[in-house]
Amino acid sequence: xxxxxxxxxxxxxxxxxxxxxxxxxxxxxxxxxxxxxxxxxxxxxxxxxxxxxxxxxxxxxxxxxxxxxxxxxxxxxxxxxxxxxxxxxxxxxxxxxxxxxxxxxxxxxxxxxxxxxxxxxxxxxxxxxxxxxxxxxxxxxxxxxxxxxxxxxxxxxxxxxxxxxxxxxxxxxxxxxxxxxxxxxxxxxxxxxxxxxxxxxxxxxxxxxxxxxxxxxxxxxxxxxxxxxxxxxxxxxxxxxxxxxxxxxxxxxxxxxxxxxxxxxxxxxxxxxxxxxxxxxxxxx
Amino acid sequence: xxxxxxxxxxxxxxxxxxxxxxxxxxxxxxxxxxxxxxxxxxxxxxxxxxxxxxxxxxxxxxxxxxxxxxxxxxxxxxxxxxxxxxxxxxxxxxxxxxxxxxxxxxxxxxxxxxxxxxxxxxxxxxxxxxxxxxxxxxxxxxxxxxxxxxxxxxxxxxxxxxxxxxxxxxxxxxxxxxxxxxxxxxxxxxxxxxxxxxxxxxxxxxxxxxxxx
Numbered sequence: 001x002x003x004x005x006x007x008x009x010x011x012x013x014x015x016x017x018x019x020x021x022x023x024x025x026x027x028x029x030x031x032x033x034x035x036x037x038x039x040x041x042x043x044x045x046x047x048x049x050x051x052x053x054x055x056x057x058x059x060x061x062x063x064x065x066x067x068x069x070x071x072x073x074x075x076x077x078x079x080x081x082x083x084x085x086x087x088x089x090x091x092x093x094x095x096x097x098x099x100x101x102x103x104x105x106x107x108x109x110x111x112x113x114x115x116x117x118x119x120x121x122x123x124x125x126x127x128x129x130x131x132x133x134x135x136x137x138x139x140x141x142x143x144x145x146x147x148x149x150x151x152x153x154x155x156x157x158x159x160x161x162x163x164x165x166x167x168x169x170x171x172x173x174x175x176x177x178x179x180x181x182x183x184x185x186x187x188x189x190x191x192x193x194x195x196x197x198x199x200x201x202x203x204x205x206x207x208x209x210x211x212x213x214x215x216x217x218x219x220x221x222x223x224x225x226x227x228x229x230x231x232x233x234x235x236x237x238x239x240x241x242x243x244x245x246x247x248x249x250x251x252x253x254x255x256x257x258x259x260x261x262x263x264x265x266x267x268x269x270x271x272x273x274x275x276x277x278x279x280x281x282x283x284x285x
Numbered sequence: 286x287x288x289x290x291x292x293x294x295x296x297x298x299x300x301x302x303x304x305x306x307x308x309x310x311x312x313x314x315x316x317x318x319x320x321x322x323x324x325x326x327x328x329x330x331x332x333x334x335x336x337x338x339x340x341x342x343x344x345x346x347x348x349x350x351x352x353x354x355x356x357x358x359x360x361x362x363x364x365x366x367x368x369x370x371x372x373x374x375x376x377x378x379x380x381x382x383x384x385x386x387x388x389x390x391x392x393x394x395x396x397x398x399x400x401x402x403x404x405x406x407x408x409x410x411x412x413x414x415x416x417x418x419x420x421x422x423x424x425x426x427x428x429x430x431x432x433x434x435x436x437x438x439x440x441x442x443x444x445x446x447x448x449x450x451x452x453x454x455x456x457x458x459x460x461x462x463x464x465x466x467x468x469x470x471x472x473x474x475x476x477x478x479x480x481x482x483x484x485x486x487x488x489x490x491x492x493x494x495x496x497x498x
Contacts, residue, residue: 204399207395207398207399207490207491208395208399209467210467210468210471210480210483210484210487211467211470211471214466214467214470215463215466215467217466218458218462218463218466218467219458219463222457222458222459222462222463223456223457223458225457226456226457226458227457229457231436231457233422233424233436233438233454233457
């Protein structure tokens, strides 16, 4: 058992080193803008799309055909629960003590009363789920986002968020089960289940995107900013969006939504609307 | 103190208490953001009605029902202008018109494709507030059988005396920002005529229904 754990730890450290080298190279290649590695990212994006079209999508469709909805919901709850210690650890790393205590309660309640997490009994008790990971913790510590990355078999990511992949392995309960005959099939199921759950989002993208790569990148970056802000609407960035187009020369790579808002209060003129200065939001009610 | 005076005082106290309850019970934002909230409510009601009849209506039927609702609730020319970012000023008037037409068709077609069937969905309005430029943000939640699926925030601006939707943000992802990123990337690499033909092709694709994957 100890040998097995040691072997797996060595293997993961090796992978971490490999990923670290890749990220170091990515960091060195950083120039400007949110996506300086676009040529490489587009190649990996194409690879991931092909892999999904040929393997993951048919498997997920078959999985959805043979598993009834309640079973899929229970499996989703189970996989979410075994990965939940990651949220708890990051709660405390971010100094969110109260949230961390609540998340411990959620994990304990779902693991016991919820039959190993198959049923989410914690949410109706007021212990709602949170989203935290190493990337969000680093963001809270002030680490910059770094370049956007598309990783083979993983998908959209950022340099700052990449350590989440490693931390997510060590904080998953399945890692400590120590019985590969159980953990390997469960991990495969986890991947297939996650892909099946993503079907509607992927269909939305397929139907609405006119440039799928840009759509996936900007949706991912915007959503990560939203999570970084604790699930609150990035109002300043949305308001900045509403500024009328500037007649100045077009930028080479327009920044995504949540770039820093201007410090001065610019006066804007919109056809059909009175000229006004952008001011901080005035919450009412 | 006479009985009549006591009665008057008691009546006055009751009146003040009643007014206080009424005033406290009415959210302060209701009067200021009410008209904007009402635009969102009407549009979401239409979406739900279209979803409920989605199968029998088919794509064409849904498109026909949604077209007036989208026109009445969205400031499509203004959204179209914002989606092109700095490129808008580089186009001619005829190109502006062509783009706004295709953009409007795509917006309605997207709604008609997305809201095709009903399985217990509903919209819950959670809050509203006045933000910069006097715009109004209406926060809502899309639910399925009472469980929250997504947070959908509508940003509305007043134009020619009417409140109109100018941006929709789902789970922190702005639809306007997504479109702007894609459209400007296509214009930069391939030019405006290619973007226009891509939008036309997208509408045709949506009307046929996307293949299952």
